[in-house]
Amino acid sequence: MATRTGRAPASCTSQQNAATANADTQVVRVTHPFHPLFPRQLPCVGKRYNRHGERLLLQTEDATVWSVPPQWTDLVNLDPEVVMSNGRSLLRVVDLMELATLVKRLSSKSGPR
Structure with missing residues (x-):
């Protein structure tokens, strides 16, 4: 997935190489009780920043990518x-x-x- 700059977003892991193996992808649990993905654990495939702050990019089994604030996950x-x-x-x-x-x-x- 590429951003508007054409570069891939940074991964949720410390490694930012696009060729990083899937085994290095961090799994994140959605902890916000009203979010549709609660309480699923999903791979974090990147991070993005917007005017509201940092967003984690979580990917579901059907390859849909959801943008979720880190405060709504077990990372915080x-x-x-x-x-x-x-x-x-x-x-x-x-x-x-x-x-x-x-x-x-x-x-x-x-x-x-």
Whole structure:
């Protein structure tokens, strides 16, 4: 796969040679609970950068390449507030408090019913 510059994207491994054997390809698990590829493990065939930051290029069995943020994979350490002994929490306490503040502020603007 080539980018707009005509060069192949860098691999998810430390080797960036296009002739690198498939055995060197890193396998990545999608950890985001709402992503369609959750919880599959897929080969990372490259990296790309856009205005939102780094994206990993994961390839499915049908040769489709998906662009996924590294934060949605097991390549990034999990937030300790998100990890629980029986699985993963979908929201952090900080996020819930921010949501409660937003709801309160919006409710006070609309007035009583």
